[in-house]
Amino acid sequence: xxxxxxxxxxxxxxxxxxxxxxxxxxxTLLHKCTCCSRYFETAEDSRQHALATHRDRLVCNICxxxxxxxxxxxxxxxxxxxxxxxxxxxxxxxxxxxxxxTSRSVLTDHERSDCGDSPIYKCExxxxxxxxxxxxxxxxELHKDQLQFMCSYCMKRFRTKGQLKIHERSHTGEKPFRCxxxxxxxxxxxxxxxxxxxxxxxxxxxCADCSQAFTCASNLKSHRRTHHPS
Numbered sequence: 001x002x003x004x005x006x007x008x009x010x011x012x013x014x015x016x017x018x019x020x021x022x023x024x025x026x027x028t029l030l031h032k033c034t035c036c037s038r039y040f041e042t043a044e045d046s047r048q049h050a051l052a053t054h055r056d057r058l059v060c061n062i063c064x065x066x067x068x069x070x071x072x073x074x075x076x077x078x079x080x081x082x083x084x085x086x087x088x089x090x091x092x093x094x095x096x097x098x099x100x101x102t103s104r105s106v107l108t109d110h111e112r113s114d115c116g117d118s119p120i121y122k123c124e125x126x127x128x129x130x131x132x133x134x135x136x137x138x139x140x141e142l143h144k145d146q147l148q149f150m151c152s153y154c155m156k157r158f159r160t161k162g163q164l165k166i167h168e169r170s171h172t173g174e175k176p177f178r179c180x181x182x183x184x185x186x187x188x189x190x191x192x193x194x195x196x197x198x199x200x201x202x203x204x205x206x207c208a209d210c211s212q213a214f215t216c217a218s219n220l221k222s223h224r225r226t227h228h229p230s
Contacts, residue, residue: 056103
């Protein structure tokens with residue numbers, strides 16, 4: 001399956017569909033950033049974005065030479081500066097807390113995460129949050145050996161075959177759990193149990209602070225947020 005905008009090939013329609021979204025609603029975003037997954041209308045826009053957002057991955061910290069992609073920079077450091085330790089100057093200062101950083105991108109992550117109090121990078125595997133892209137990426141590597149089962153539609157990985165099978169229903173639309181009271185069917189057992197409460201009136205989600213009970217977890221959560229915010 002070939003992308004009509006850039007010619008890249010994919011093994012199935014689902015992967016191609018995910019890729020095509022990167023080109024924008026009109027297919028005009030054709031130039032990919034060499035450091036991340038964003039696309040731009042012109043090569044110059046892509047280059048300016050990379051230098052503004054990923055400067056530490058494109059500019060040599062020793063001689064300030066500029067490169068088109070991170071691999072070229074790493075090759076340059078390996079051969080042109082063999083035996084020379086890369087300078088790590090803390091030139092970027094957070095105006096709020098005074099903490100110093102080696103690059104603008106790390107400082108930007110720090111500022112966006114409210115000086116580390118509200119981490120912006122979430123691991124989809126275990127739910128942990130990180131304030132910097134680098135720390136998040138290192139953490140993600142730890143899961144690679146644990147996640148042996150990969151979704152053929154979106155490339156997401158899972159620890160068990162059962163988890164993968166449940167996830168793939170979001171792509172296939174399979175609904176194996178059928179209601180015994182009406183024709184409706186659901187992809188997940190929990191969804192069926194919540195639906196059953198409509199027929200049975202069973203309110204299995206009880207508030208720990210008062211006597212109220214609810215048919216689904218989301219209603220209980222809304223109740224607690226309104227009446228028991230502490």
